[in-house]
Amino acid sequence: MRGSPRLKNSDHIPALLKRVSHQRIRKDTFCLSKEPLRFRKLNYTIPGRTKTTLDEADDFIAARLASFGYAVGREGCLVQAFRRDLKKNIHHQYSTPHAHDPWHVAWNLSARKVGSTVPEETILLISHKDSMSWIDSPGANDNAIGTAVNLELARVLARYRSRRSFWFLFCNEEHWPWTSVTAARNARLRGEKIIALFNLDGPGVRKPEDREADRMTCFSVYYAPEAERLADLMAEVNRDYALGLVTARHKTDRVNNDDGSFIKEGYRVAVHNIGSMPYADPNYHLEGDVPELCDFASAAATARATLAAAVRLDSE
Amino acid sequence: MASVAIASRPRAARRPHHARPIPRGVPYTMRLPDERTLFVEVPARMAVRDRGGELAFTPEGVEFLDRLRALASEVGSHPSPALIATLRRALGFTQEQLGKRLGVHKLTVSRWECGGLHPSAEAVSRLRALANAAKRTGVIVPECAGAHA
Numbered sequence: 367m368r369g370s371p372r373l374k375n376s377d378h379i380p381a382l383l384k385r386v387s388h389q390r391i392r393k394d395t396f397c398l399s400k401e402p403l404r405f406r407k408l409n410y411t412i413p414g415r416t417k418t419t420l421d422e423a424d425d426f427i428a429a430r431l432a433s434f435g436y437a438v439g440r441e442g443c444l445v446q447a448f449r450r451d452l453k454k455n456i457h458h459q460y461s462t463p464h465a466h467d468p469w470h471v472a473w474n475l476s477a478r479k480v481g482s483t484v485p486e487e488t489i490l491l492i493s494h495k496d497s498m499s500w501i502d503s504p505g506a507n508d509n510a511i512g513t514a515v516n517l518e519l520a521r522v523l524a525r526y527r528s529r530r531s532f533w534f535l536f537c538n539e540e541h542w543p544w545t546s547v548t549a550a551r552n553a554r555l556r557g558e559k560i561i562a563l564f565n566l567d568g569p570g571v572r573k574p575e576d577r578e579a580d581r582m583t584c585f586s587v588y589y590a591p592e593a594e595r596l597a598d599l600m601a602e603v604n605r606d607y608a609l610g611l612v613t614a615r616h617k618t619d620r621v622n623n624d625d626g627s628f629i630k631e632g633y634r635v636a637v638h639n640i641g642s643m644p645y646a647d648p649n650y651h652l653e654g655d656v657p658e659l660c661d662f663a664s665a666a667a668t669a670r671a672t673l674a675a676a677v678r679l680d681s682e
Numbered sequence: 683m684a685s686v687a688i689a690s691r692p693r694a695a696r697r698p699h700h701a702r703p704i705p706r707g708v709p710y711t712m713r714l715p716d717e718r719t720l721f722v723e724v725p726a727r728m729a730v731r732d733r734g735g736e737l738a739f740t741p742e743g744v745e746f747l748d749r750l751r752a753l754a755s756e757v758g759s760h761p762s763p764a765l766i767a768t769l770r771r772a773l774g775f776t777q778e779q780l781g782k783r784l785g786v787h788k789l790t791v792s793r794w795e796c797g798g799l800h801p802s803a804e805a806v807s808r809l810r811a812l813a814n815a816a817k818r819t820g821v822i823v824p825e826c827a828g829a830h831a
Binding site: 408409411416417418421439440441442443444446447465466467468469470471473548551552 | 709711714717718719720721722723750753754811814817818819820821822823824826
């Protein structure tokens with residue numbers, strides 16, 4: 367980012383923001399976490415079906431991306447389902463699988479939009495698409511809704527003539543090892559120049575007091591000082607386009623989540639957009655994480671803020 | 683001032699290229715027939731360095747990669763003899779066991795794998811079903827056991 371972006375350079379943003387549909391986000395979240403797919407994991411197949419629920423979710427996401435006009439790339443990685451350790455805290459009962467547990471192939475799905483004038487610079491939008499492999503949780507807030515938001519951003523940006531390249535990445539973080547590690551590593555080996563990364567994981571989850579006060583919240587969590595500007599940009603676009611969010615930035619001392627995989631490979635301008643900090647979902651990693659409890663208005667507002675920030679970066 | 687001889691620090695002996703250590707897991711990305719890619723960390727014991735220091739896989743490593751490729755690929759309507767043999771090994775079957783699963787004699791499986799006979803459409807369909815079942819249940823990959831160390 368160079369200095370403060372100017373509104374006049376970004377006046378196509380309001381038109382793009384209007385295209386973000388809260389109903390589409392809702393519909394896709396329900397498809398991925400209730401009907402037809404209640405789970406998205408490699409160790410569960412719906413009786414009578416030939417593919418695992420995660421493979422079926424991949425087909426759903428790939429079909430949606432293809433319908434927007436993207437060619438979908440698939441990068442496979444060997445993974446295992448986490449084991450469950452009942453002695454641990456109820457929200458964190460995943461434990462490392464054993465060496466001789468079965469291995470599966472999990473796929474990273476990628477859709478790319480090549481920039482018109484600075485194609486070598488990439489803005490990455492990432493979300494994990496799988497649900498918990500150690501428990502039968504639909505994972506609606508974690509992270510069917512983030513996947514739906516990423517799909518919606520891919521749809522809105524499909525016809526946008528971007529200066530820079532956009533990369534929409536759908537990875538897996540509830541199986542072991544995380545597949546974003548491979549995606550990040552391969553991005554570095556390709557010499558990819560990622561100028562900004564937005565991780566959409568758990569957008570829309572509000573604290574009870576914020577829900578009661580009808581406040582829509584978005585926290586931009588960052589690790590590296592270089593990413594502070596990105597967190598500030600989220601607040602800036604929220605103000606400039608009156609998106610109605612209460613934004614906050616949060617510096618973390620831990621490299622974590624899928625953005626962390628990229629930070630470890632040197633892509634330090636990365637933020638994780640999440641609805642609350644600390645994460646306020648009482649059903650986190652539990653069977654009760656169902657789409658009926660998702661806050662789609664708040665997730666849609668976060669989608670708009672992410673879109674505006676990404677497009678503003680692209681316009682600079 | 684009297685001059686003081688400073689002993690030069692002994693230089694560390696330079697290792698020849700082929701003696702450089704091999705990382706614990708050698709990252710390798712292979713292209714699948716349908717343009718998808720599969721990323722694998724090949725255990726260090728399955729890799730060697732050539733004289734120029736480049737990493738190369740041992741026959742055991744190549745066989746390991748072939749098995750994973752067979753598992754990740756879709757079984758088409760005309761599977762090659764090599765794919766049938768590799769897939770069988772990846773699924774952990776002997777020719778006799780695969781024959782029993784597919785309802786044919788072990789010699790028939792052997793002929794498929796040698797290219798002397800093409801499997802019938804029905805046999806291919808059963809083979810595909812076996813491969814898909816393995817994808818659903820997962821496959822034990824003993825070579826990956828070191829990944830947890």
